[in-house]
Amino acid sequence: MILLTGFEPFGGDGFNPSRAIAFRAAEMLAERAIRARAAELPCVFALAPARLNELVDEHEPDVVISLGLAAGRDALSLEKVAINHVDARIPDNAGDQPIDRQVLPGGANAYFSTLPLKGALLALTPATDPGKQAGSQVRAEISYSAGTFVCNQVFYTLMxxxxxxxxxxxxxxxxxxxxANDPRIEIHARAVADIAVLALGTGPEPAFSAGRES
Incomplete structure (x- = not known):
């Protein structure tokens, strides 16, 4: 069972591609006869963690992938690290803007993703698979910062x-x-579905550098 989540629109926008991608990826998984559910999370610090936990309790998934929007990035960012820190640049959808607060008081400083990030990067990066058709390619990267907004809060809560x-x-x-009408939503949804399937497996992660100097 695969659980996918995306966020409701926030920051004055009327659309959030993370939600659209999560729901389309769940449909694609169902088309492959893989049990999957998608759900929307509120972009509200006081509500998002509880909603995520409710969904995990309800579905008892084997894989959970939460999606969020990083409007300033141009690639699918596979997040490595969730930190126990909230520092909101803008208010959430309830008007809350916490500054320098822990996600979980007394909790671990950080957690690592347990998704096969390097395996996913190897599968998704066009340069590693020249046989892929251009229309199916998606830019992907491993990211070492999930920010300090509700996305990171949900990521930390999950881990x-x-x-x-x-x-x-x-x-x-x-x-x-x-x-909303961008055809790349379909491409990104397929990539997320592929990552979810990869996460169902138990193979070792490939060993290659995906680090950064800054």
């Missing part, structure tokens, strides 16, 4: 929930800004 539970893999992916 805290899954800590010590090797039977469930989870993580977070940031998607770039896309308009």
């Amino acid at each position: 805290h929930r899954l800590d010590g539970n090797p039977g469930t893999r989870g993580g977070f992916i940031h998607v770039p800004w896309l308009e």
